[in-house]
Amino acid sequence: MQCQRCQQKDANVHITQIVNGEKQETHLCQECAQDMKISLGLPPLPSQNLTNLLGFLTQTDTGDKKERDTKCPNCSIPYKKIREAGCVGCSECYHYFNSYLDPILRKIHGTNRHSGKTPKRLGGSYMIKRQIEDLKRDLKQEVEKERYEEAARIRDEIIALEEKMARGDDR
Structure with missing residues (x-):
């Protein structure tokens, strides 16, 4: 588009x-x-209050030169600027600076995953992929706890969802 x-x-x-x-x-x-x-x-967006809070929470200077000089490969914004402004430069910043942003997002929101509405243009396959990611995380936890029956049930659910995606059935 x-x-x-x-x-x-x-x-x-x-x-x-x-x-x-x-x-x-x-x-x-x-x-x-x-x-x-x-x-x-x-006018300022309501989310700017959140970004100001994000900026405030990240203003502690660790003194780590590598951290200050790190730049997003997509938009070239340095982490230092993100920390000062409380805003990322592009969607790739979330992935690239994940190790820095993850604890902050968890502190603010209680999670680091979006749990609101998603645009219809993303389609159902996005939700299925996300569900598979969640199930894989659950599967790993069940195996670590040696709950093999529950792990097998989750594995089967993952397989069914992956087959559904392969067929192109996103409902």
Whole structure:
């Protein structure tokens, strides 16, 4: 899907708004999304309070030069800037800086996994993949506790879900 503003780059920012009871979707590239925010003068998002809290919680300087100099390979934002601003530069930052962000997200939210709504465009296969990940984690725990019957049941459930995905049945 291309950016609706510049019509040149792939859209990676998807905005859904409800205006007068009608749903409006806008699909933008990263650059146009940043330009729109500045030119529209949007009010601070409610999530910015959370990002300010994230920034506050991460402001302790460990003095680790490697940590301060580490940059995301996708957007090149340094971890130091994430720590100061409380915002990541792109979705890859979550993966790349996972070891730094994971404890902070767990402290704030109680978990490091999204548990809210997911966009319909992701499809059911996303939810199945996520369910398989959770089951694999459960399977590992059951094997460690030597609960082999429960582990076998979970294994069978994983196999069934993987077969379902292979068939393309995402319901």
